Amino acid sequence: MKRRKLLEYGVLSSAALIANVGLLNHQSSSIAAPTDNNKRHYDWILLYWMPYDNDLSRFGQPILQMLTQGVQSDNILVVVEFDFLGTSKLSRRVITKDKVDVQQLQKTNSASEDVFGEYLNWAQSQFVADNWAIIFLGHGGRLDQVSPDNHPGLGTKTEWMNIQKLRDVVEQFNQDINNRVELFFFQNCNKGTLEAHYSLQDVAEYTLSSQKLLGAPNSYYQSLLQFLRYHPEVNGGELAEKIIQFEGSDMYNSYTVTNNRTIRELPAKLNPLLEEIIAANIKAIPTNQLKLYSYMGERYVDFVYFLQTLSQQTASAQKHYDQLVKFLRQSMIHKFQQNPNSSESDLYGLGLFLPRSKRELDKYLYLPVFRDLKLVELFDRVLF
Known part of the structure; x- marks a missing residue:
């Protein structure tokens, strides 16, 4: 580019x-x-x-x-x-x-x-x-x-x-x-x-x-x-x-x-998967496994790739992960198009903010995504 x-x-x-x-x-x-x-x-x-x-x-x-x-x-x-x-x-x-x-x-x-x-x-x-x-x-x-x-x-x-x-x-x-x-x-x-x-x-x-x-x-x-x-x-x-x-x-x-x-269906589709991962007591994921990218000094990871990495840590989460991916591909994401000249893999269309600390996360807790989805509990379990 x-x-x-x-x-x-x-x-x-x-x-x-x-x-x-x-x-x-x-x-x-x-x-x-x-x-x-x-x-x-x-x-x-x-x-x-x-x-x-x-x-x-x-x-x-x-x-x-x-x-x-x-x-x-x-x-x-x-x-x-x-x-x-x-x-x-x-x-x-x-x-x-x-x-x-x-x-x-x-x-x-x-x-x-x-x-x-x-x-x-x-x-x-x-x-x-x-x-x-x-x-x-x-x-x-x-x-x-x-x-x-x-x-x-x-x-x-x-x-x-x-x-x-x-x-x-x-x-x-x-x-x-x-x-x-x-x-x-x-x-x-x-x-x-x-x-x-x-x-x-x-x-x-x-x-x-x-x-x-x-x-x-x-x-x-x-x-x-x-x-x-x-x-x-x-x-x-x-x-x-x-x-x-x-x-x-x-x-x-x-x-x-x-x-x-x-998108309003996302909590019902995603939260059961997040609950499975949280209950599994997964150890903190090394960030070098997550293919992070940054913008304006903040860290991001592909949303689906992140959940895929976590789901692989517990067999019980696989069913809910598969159901979520099906929902995203068939319903919520109308179209995802990568540049035909790009060699980048493991992108599915939506990034996810990945805070470095609870303090960095706290300033965004007013956003509805953190109210409706169990992302705060997930970050507490696998990041901090």
């Missing part, structure tokens, strides 16, 4: 800064809120959130250009709210077949869940659609973080959006539009975790993410929008499959799509 495209934090060049500032030199326009009967109806609305006030800023202009060129149907709408390095406030682009409307906003913090919520409320006030997709761009962050803003306000340091708060905002929006959010796409590194997907199970029919690193600027945009032009009847899972199909092989390590309606 091309190293220059797989990004952690870095430094943005001045040339990229100038390019993105130039992108905003358009006349601002505003759209008055229409009545319900006068709202424009679309087959699909894709809402992009692009908090690129960081080293990803140089990819903003190419993405906007690809999206603009891709919209060739009167029944498809793309909206992008974005924040670039060197600009003090957010902007918004409303992209239709024959027009691009640019709006200059008065908001400064693209890591604010409230600002994102205002974006969703504005979209609901303006448009109606049979299907919606929400695409979140930016860096991945720690377990409960996503999409930072390096300059959220005067004199303030980098801020991150919180996944659980994000979940609350999107869930409310989905309820307000009668559960028409078909796809939530984490277009971020390392958001293909059990914890993130479990948190977002009620915000969309499907969630798409990358278990490890993800490239930028990505390349699926135009082909996806052309496909939607002729196939607006697809659901969120099929849309996610097309994103994967149209993505360049130099842009991703793997993609995972979950069927969110089945």
Whole structure:
């Protein structure tokens, strides 16, 4: 995979800064809120959130250009709210077949869940659609973080959006539009975790993410929008499959799509296995047996590989392990696609945070995955 495209934090060049500032030199326009009967109806609305006030800023202009060129149907709408390095406030682009409307906003913090919520409320006030997709761009962050803003306000340091708060905002929006959010796409590194997907199970029919690193600027945009032009009847899972199909092989390590309606069944499927392992009094597992990977200083392991390793320590757990894997492959994981050029094995689509200590785990105990699943008891038994 091309190293220059797989990004952690870095430094943005001045040339990229100038390019993105130039992108905003358009006349601002505003759209008055229409009545319900006068709202424009679309087959699909894709809402992009692009908090690129960081080293990803140089990819903003190419993405906007690809999206603009891709919209060739009167029944498809793309909206992008974005924040670039060197600009003090957010902007918004409303992209239709024959027009691009640019709006200059008065908001400064693209890591604010409230600002994102205002974006969703504005979209609901303006448009109606049979299907919606929400695409979140930016860096991945720690377990409960996503999409930072390096300059959220005067004199303030980098801020991150919180996944659980994000979940609350999107869930409310989905309820307000009668559960028409078909796809939530984490277009971020390392958001293909059990914890993130479990948190977002009620915000969309499907969630798409990358278990490890993800490239930028990505390349699926135009082909996806052309496909939607002729196939607006697809659901969120099929849309996610097309994103994967149209993505360049130099842009991703793997993609995972979950069927969110089945995630609520996970406690009943997983907890019996965890109880078997806990009761078996397995000795602490040496971490060198677990094929760990790291992101932002935190440790992760493939969820299924971890359970497979533990289940091999006790014969009584094998039945429950087999039942869980069957559930994951046939129901919960709609699709898992590794890069065809990858030689990496023992990946099944979802990572699991592996704390180094109880103290590191404690700060994440508020996440619903640790409330509903017996992971804390498991970690106490096999890690600490």
